[in-house]
Amino acid sequence: MKTFDYLLAESPEQAAAAATEPTTRFIAGGTNLLDLMKLQVETPARLVDVSRLDLAQIVERDDGGLTIGAMVPNSDLAADPRVISRYPVLSRALLAGATGQLRNKASTGGNLLQRTRCYYFYDVATPCNKRDPGSGCSAIGGVNRILAVLGTSDQCIATHPSDMAVAMRALDATVVTVNADGGSNRIAIGDFHRLPGETPHIDTVLEQGELITHVELPAPPAGRQAYRKVRDRASYAFALVSVAGVVDVQDGRIASAALAFGGLAHKPWRDTAVEAALIGQAPTASVFNAAADALVAEARGFGDNDFKIPLARRTLAAALHELTGVE
Structure with a gap:
């Protein structure tokens, strides 16, 4: 790990103003960033510590929804009675991720910003457009079993690793930020993360120095909620395919x-x-099959990960059976 400067932020505005240089990173729980720094995938010249900011509350909204502070630990969010009762898909998604120890440290904001677990992104001896733009994508034609089959480009086939973010996407969450000028921004979760395109090294729409302060959940949706995750082992494994669903019959x-x-x-x-x-x-099997057809209509496998396409179909069908109560 290379040396770096360190600043303990006293306010979100101070943190944002201190992070305008591209070599600066925010750190909260550090459950992803510290690993990347040890491997020299990330080599920031400065860390701005936001872990002590007063952003660790879950607050009721007038519309019946919740405002979740960016520093709320994953374990606290999953265990909150309001989340369990109103947004069970979110609680289940959080509990499906990582381990208890990691969930105790990982923050809500950091979870949204965690980076891909593509093998080649973590291996600094191999070309990776996400880590080193323009160097090439070793995963295309390489070992790509865990990687993407939808929304890919010739530059990158990495996947986003978060379970929480998938549930947030199904719930139409909004990400609230503060920028380096002290202004605030509200970003729909569907617009927050980017597809790789020609710039796979850019994961989100955040500007340099823009800090997540809260995530807003709208009023609880009608219908059943479920989270289904298929992975290689029962714990501490990222999804091969996961589905977060809310269906009202x-x-x-x-x-x-x-x-x-x-x-x-x-x-x-x-x-x-x-x-x-x-x-x-x-809700019938034939209707579920039609939805699965739509899901994988433009899917493309890259060899090792071809199995994900039929697996996605089966996982969606199983989730829909659970969500609709159809045997």
Whole structure:
């Protein structure tokens, strides 16, 4: 690990103003950043510590939703009675991630910003456009079993690793930030993460020095909620495929559906065509198959990860059976 300057921030505005240089990083729990620094994937010249900021509360909103501080630990968020009762998909997604020890340290804001677990991104001896723009993508044609099949580009096929962010996407969360000028910004979760395109090293729409302060959840949606994660082992494994779903069935037909997917793309994936295939239909296996067809219509495997395409179909179908109560 290389040497760096350190600043303990006393306010969000001070933290943002201190992080305007591209060699500066925010640090909270450090559950991802410290690993990256040890491997010299990240070599910041300065760390701005935001862990002591007064952003660790979960507050009721007038619309029945919740405002979640960026410093709320994952374990606290998963265990909050309001989250368990109103947003069980979020609680289940959080508990499906990492380990208890890591969840105790990992923050809400940091979870949204964690970086890909692509093998080549972590190996500084190999080309990686996400780590070193323009160097190439070793995963295309390499070992790519855990990587993306949707929204990829010729520059990158990395996946976003978060479970929490997938549930947040299904719940239509909003990310609230403060920037280096002291102004605030509100970003819909669907716009927050980026697909790789020609610039895979840019993960989000945040500007340099822009700090997440809160995440807002709207009023709890109608219907059942579920989170289903398929992984190589029962704990401390990232999703091969995951589904966060909210489905409301009224009078024998699907009145509304919100479905987000992890393990398949560079960002939590949500496709309106999948939901459109369900809304207004009776919940049957053939309807679920039509939704699965829409999900993988433009999917592309790269060899080792070809299995993810049929796995995504089966995982979506299983989640829909759970969400609708269809045997």
